[in-house]
Amino acid sequence: MSEPVNIRQIAPGTKIALVDGALAEVVSNPADGVWVFARYLSSPGDPSRVGGEEMIFAQDIVEIRE
Amino acid sequence: MATTRIQGYRPGLVDVATGQISREIFVNDEIYQDELERVFARAWLFVGHESQIPSPGDFFVSSMGEESVILCRDRVGKVHVFLNSCRHRGMKVCRYDEGNAAVLTCPYHGWSYSTDGRLVGVPYFREAYHSTLDRSAWGLVEVAQLCLYKSSVWATWDPAAPPFLEYLGDFLPYIDLTLDAWDGSDGGTEILCGIQKWRVPCNWKFPAENFSGDSYHNISHRSVDLVGIGPSGSGRRDMPELNMARKLHIAFPERGHQTTSYLLPKEAAPPPAYQHSSVVSDYFRECEEARRKKQGDWGRMIALVGEVFPNTAFLARQPRTLAAWHPRGAHETEIWRCFLVDKSAPAEVKDFLRDYYIRYSGPGGMTEQDDMENWNYAHAASRGTIARRYPYSYEQGMGTAVDNYEWEGFRVPGTVCDLTQAKSSEHNLRNLYRRWAEFMEAESWDELTIWRRQRQAEAAE
Numbered sequence: 001m002s003e004p005v006n007i008r009q010i011a012p013g014t015k016i017a018l019v020d021g022a023l024a025e026v027v028s029n030p031a032d033g034v035w036v037f038a039r040y041l042s043s044p045g046d047p048s049r050v051g052g053e054e055m056i057f058a059q060d061i062v063e064i065r066e
Numbered sequence: 067m068a069t070t071r072i073q074g075y076r077p078g079l080v081d082v083a084t085g086q087i088s089r090e091i092f093v094n095d096e097i098y099q100d101e102l103e104r105v106f107a108r109a110w111l112f113v114g115h116e117s118q119i120p121s122p123g124d125f126f127v128s129s130m131g132e133e134s135v136i137l138c139r140d141r142v143g144k145v146h147v148f149l150n151s152c153r154h155r156g157m158k159v160c161r162y163d164e165g166n167a168a169v170l171t172c173p174y175h176g177w178s179y180s181t182d183g184r185l186v187g188v189p190y191f192r193e194a195y196h197s198t199l200d201r202s203a204w205g206l207v208e209v210a211q212l213c214l215y216k217s218s219v220w221a222t223w224d225p226a227a228p229p230f231l232e233y234l235g236d237f238l239p240y241i242d243l244t245l246d247a248w249d250g251s252d253g254g255t256e257i258l259c260g261i262q263k264w265r266v267p268c269n270w271k272f273p274a275e276n277f278s279g280d281s282y283h284n285i286s287h288r289s290v291d292l293v294g295i296g297p298s299g300s301g302r303r304d305m306p307e308l309n310m311a312r313k314l315h316i317a318f319p320e321r322g323h324q325t326t327s328y329l330l331p332k333e334a335a336p337p338p339a340y341q342h343s344s345v346v347s348d349y350f351r352e353c354e355e356a357r358r359k360k361q362g363d364w365g366r367m368i369a370l371v372g373e374v375f376p377n378t379a380f381l382a383r384q385p386r387t388l389a390a391w392h393p394r395g396a397h398e399t400e401i402w403r404c405f406l407v408d409k410s411a412p413a414e415v416k417d418f419l420r421d422y423y424i425r426y427s428g429p430g431g432m433t434e435q436d437d438m439e440n441w442n443y444a445h446a447a448s449r450g451t452i453a454r455r456y457p458y459s460y461e462q463g464m465g466t467a468v469d470n471y472e473w474e475g476f477r478v479p480g481t482v483c484d485l486t487q488a489k490s491s492e493h494n495l496r497n498l499y500r501r502w503a504e505f506m507e508a509e510s511w512d513e514l515t516i517w518r519r520q521r522q523a524e525a526a527e
């Protein structure tokens with residue numbers, strides 16, 4: 001398991017890597033420490049998600065990319 | 067005493083015909099449990115004020131009966147009241163007293179709700195639930211009915227309850243005396259600073275009956291009157307105007323609301339008030355003159371204090387407040403008091419009033435402390451095995467109320483007891499308990515909307 005990411009600090013525009021190998025860009029952050037809203041940039045497991053916006057659960061975020 | 071369930075609250079426990087009320091209704095835990103179901107789950111309850119949630123995403127955690135609720139404004143500006151309990155495993159979703167949030171996220175497992183109550187975030191929705199959980203069925207529990215009235219927010223859990231304005235009936239103009247601006251124009255109030263909250267070891271009905279119009283307990287505020295905490299330096303409020311008025315107990319037997327109000331003589335000029343500050347004094351003189359012009363006969367009415375059944379009190383003037391008596395078990399009450407001012411009032415007026423209000427009310431307020439002490443010790447001294455055998459006395463003014471009271475051309479709505487000569491009465495207190503007993507006995511709102519049946523009967527004649 002990777003180090004937990006403190007998602008409360010993530011600003012909109014930040015790219016995040018997800019546990020299933022997908023990459024997403026944060027759209028907004030409610031700062032509750034549990035969720036961020038993000039748009040999928042790539043999603044090898046399910047390409048239909050690319051371009052779509054979803055709430056991403058903190059435990060699914062493995063890394064902040066930039 | 068063990069209560070075999072609802073043997074009849076009338077006349078057994080609440081005997082308004084003889085003016086005797088059993089101590090059991092204050093100290094008995096079984097009666098209290100029934101009360102939560104029959105009174106607090108059915109009646110309209112005060113939840114808050116729109117000035118607490120001005121912007122989308124604003125929330126304020128309030129209370130209905132014992133239960134925590136979230137008052138919030140959603141993204142499109144609509145006001146909601148939700149049970150503050152997660153649908154997954156019951157966790158208190160919102161643990162802050164107030165704030166602003168894009169979503170309301172439960173700290174336990176992370177279910178997340180939009181500000182309009184929909185369940186929008188479920189961790190591992192795809193993986194653990196295989197995308198089959200019907201999120202639309204698991205939103206926050208919302209009250210059955212909500213009413214925004216002149217910025218005050220009211221709600222009920224009961225879909226069968228009559229609409230709020232019908233629940234108030236002809237009592238409405240008396241509440242307006244608190245919720246309208248000082249110059250008599252519609253609404254326009256805001257809560258000054260925050261809400262004061264504190265707990266008193268007494269049953270919630272002690273403050274409820276006191277604010278219904280216990281005009282008898284002035285003596286216990288003697289020390290405050292001697293200190294002179296009032297806004298002109300003597301007594302605890304300005305009295306010259308009240309001393310020229312008729313002092314009235316006004317009750318609405320079908321509804322359970324009541325007020326102690328003062329009716330001024332026609333064309334009396336307002337005497338000086340708020341004399342500790344000339345700015346404040348001038349401001350209120352102008353407002354009062356405008357109000358009397360605007361409101362005609364209602365401009366002659368001053369609501370001192372009143373109670374909306376079951377647990378919301380208002381003081382229209384000094385100090386102008388809304389208060390809620392939240393039950394926390396049979397033996398404890400959480401008191402919430404918010405101070406109301408006109409949003410448009412000058413800063414100096416608001417500052418002046420803040421000082422006066424805090425001097426008077428709230429946990430540190432000198433007048434409030436007198437009351438708390440009475441309720442605290444009265445409750446404790448009524449709990450004993452021997453003590454609870456003996457009823458309380460509510461016999462003042464029995465048989466003296468009239469329902470066509472008129473003075474100097476103004477017919478006063480409600481059932482009225484004139485206290486100008488009598489000094490005191492327990493008319494309003496009996497009214498509170500009569501209605502309370504009706505709630506405790508009635509199986510449905512059909513039985514409680516007495517006025518509808520009367521109207522139907524009249525129409526049939």
Ligand code: FES
Binds near residue numbers: 172
């Ligand atoms: S109790 Fe709220 S998510 Fe489980």
Ligand SMILES: [Fe+2]
Binds near residue numbers: 276283287
């Ligand atoms: Fe008092």
